[in-house]
Amino acid sequence: MEVSVQETADCLVVTVLEPRIDAASAIQFKETMRPLAGKGSGPVVLDLSRVGFLDSSGLGAVVAVMKLIGPNRKLELAGLTPNVDKVFRLTRMDSVFTIHTGIPHGQRNAG
Amino acid sequence: MQGDSGFCEGLCIELSSDAAAIRCALEQVMASKPVLQLPQDLSARLQLVLAEVLNNVVEHAYVLNAGRIRVSVTVLPSGIECCVCDSGCPMPDGRPPAGALPDWSEGEPPEGGFGWFLIRQLTSGLHYRRQGMCNELRFRIDLN
Numbered sequence: 650m651e652v653s654v655q656e657t658a659d660c661l662v663v664t665v666l667e668p669r670i671d672a673a674s675a676i677q678f679k680e681t682m683r684p685l686a687g688k689g690s691g692p693v694v695l696d697l698s699r700v701g702f703l704d705s706s707g708l709g710a711v712v713a714v715m716k717l718i719g720p721n722r723k724l725e726l727a728g729l730t731p732n733v734d735k736v737f738r739l740t741r742m743d744s745v746f747t748i749h750t751g752i753p754h755g756q757r758n759a760g
Numbered sequence: 761m762q763g764d765s766g767f768c769e770g771l772c773i774e775l776s777s778d779a780a781a782i783r784c785a786l787e788q789v790m791a792s793k794p795v796l797q798l799p800q801d802l803s804a805r806l807q808l809v810l811a812e813v814l815n816n817v818v819e820h821a822y823v824l825n826a827g828r829i830r831v832s833v834t835v836l837p838s839g840i841e842c843c844v845c846d847s848g849c850p851m852p853d854g855r856p857p858a859g860a861l862p863d864w865s866e867g868e869p870p871e872g873g874f875g876w877f878l879i880r881q882l883t884s885g886l887h888y889r890r891q892g893m894c895n896e897l898r899f900r901i902d903l904n
Contacts, residue, residue: 672818673779702808706815712869712871716867716868740874
């Protein structure tokens with residue numbers, strides 16, 4: 650799965666560059682995120698602003714990534730599109746993650 | 761799969777039981793003329809419910825043997841009527857799961873178990889029957 654990674658002073662921003670995290674891509678998503686767990690410091694901010702569709706397999710994969718990054722490092726979410734936001738809210742998983750409305754760090758300075 | 765003469769009133773798609781075929785079928789449904797004309801919120805619910813239902817067919821009904829899945833989507837003034845048929849294993853206990861929200865008050869949040877919860881939340885009139893060697897699941901997604 651294609652992602653772009655930006656290391657800032659206080660977090661690691663990972664932008665998912667594909668439109669779907671679903672049953673067909675959930676495993677690839679986890680495998681892409683695994684090596685990033687050891688990179689940079691501070692929270693990992695997962696930028697989902699380009700993801701228009703996420704099903705329960707995708708949701709499970711995001712939770713799995715949270716577990717493989719933690720417990721000492723946080724996975725935060727940013728830029729949820731309406732369809733993706735709805736899945737997090739319906740399943741009450743919005744209470745598990747810090748969800749930023751914009752991309753909180755670094756992106757503004759990107760070359 | 762058994763023939764069913766009244767089956768296809770709206771959009772009909774037949775697909776094989778794998779995740780890539782599901783993605784392809786969903787894209788086909790979302791790009792179809794009747795669905796393109798629906799309010800965004802309604803078509804988004806349709807896509808999510810169909811994804812969950814089809815993923816369940818692949819992961820459970822066809823867990824031992826691959827097979828075909830038929831989907832019909834009919835747009836009505838009050839919402840959308842869907843029917844999904846497969847010739848895989850029957851639902852456990854002959855009925856669809858209740859779809860309770862997984863409880864993680866003690867411990868870590870789960871990585872699964874949300875599929876039926878989402879289906880139950882977003883549909884009405886859900887009806888399952890085993891017909892011969894086939895599963896038939898019908899449900900509606902209401903406009904409001």
